[in-house]
Amino acid sequence: MTEVTVRPFRDTDAEPLAVLVARCLREVNSRDYPADLIERMCAHFDAARFRELAAVREVFVAEQEGQVVGTVSRDGNKVYTMFVDPDRVGRRVGRQLMHHIERLASADGHDHMETGASITGHGFYHRLGYHDVRVSETDFGLNYILRKPLPEQGPAAIP
Template identity: 40%
Template sequence: MDCVIRKAISTDAVAISLVVAAALRESNAQDYSSDIIEQVQRSFSPSAILDFLSLREVYVASFDGQLVATGSLDKDTVRSVFVDPSYQGRGIGRQLMATIESAASENGVEWLRVPSSITAETFYYSLGFRKVRDAFHGAERTIVMEKSLNG
């Protein structure tokens, strides 16, 4: 069965939180300390996800009926792209990003930005994003990247 991407709904909040936690603990843990992983994970509780649903365009990807990825668009910024580690490398993140880029373009966004984790920098680079600068949130380093949507 193919990957299905749709806008998230409130009943997805727990599953989204679980996908984020799995990705943080298995993928991002290679680049960040356990303290930073714990701090970031707290920002993605089911109640926090419900708040995001009212503030951003949140998308989810399902594979064989199981929610396996999420990502969101906050005006001109991609946020919170996570793929369950057991589904990484199957093109689901790319499909999710294509959906987010399309939505941004439809919203008139000319330059799309993403605050990338160290872990995801090469993924975004492969999609045409380029590094603008490093940003620090306490000890957490992110890489601010951007991409023109005008070709």
């Protein structure tokens, strides 16, 4: 297997990202959320939504052998839309995407990252050093707000 690279979103990523996110929601997140909510989220994260998001946030794509295998986006030190291809979970793609945006936020001078996590993704963020700040109820159900301090010594300190 060739290595996974992380790069900025391109317009042609919108359709494959919508497919990837719908698969995540239906195959992974569905264990924690009711079917009607999952379908509402699938409808929300369509290709047009990714193009809209890319206009207001930095959207990144993980790519392997020309295939889109994951995505994350950031607005400063805020993390959004973290999804990894269900066929590739547990291969550190999520960790690689998070480290990419943590380095960028650290280079911008932020001293911490903040993310909203689904029930499904909560343990992933704990594993990456995030701690719980509060719980919020959103249009898409229960969401955990977590934070992680970023090292003062700069982006090189993030592996």
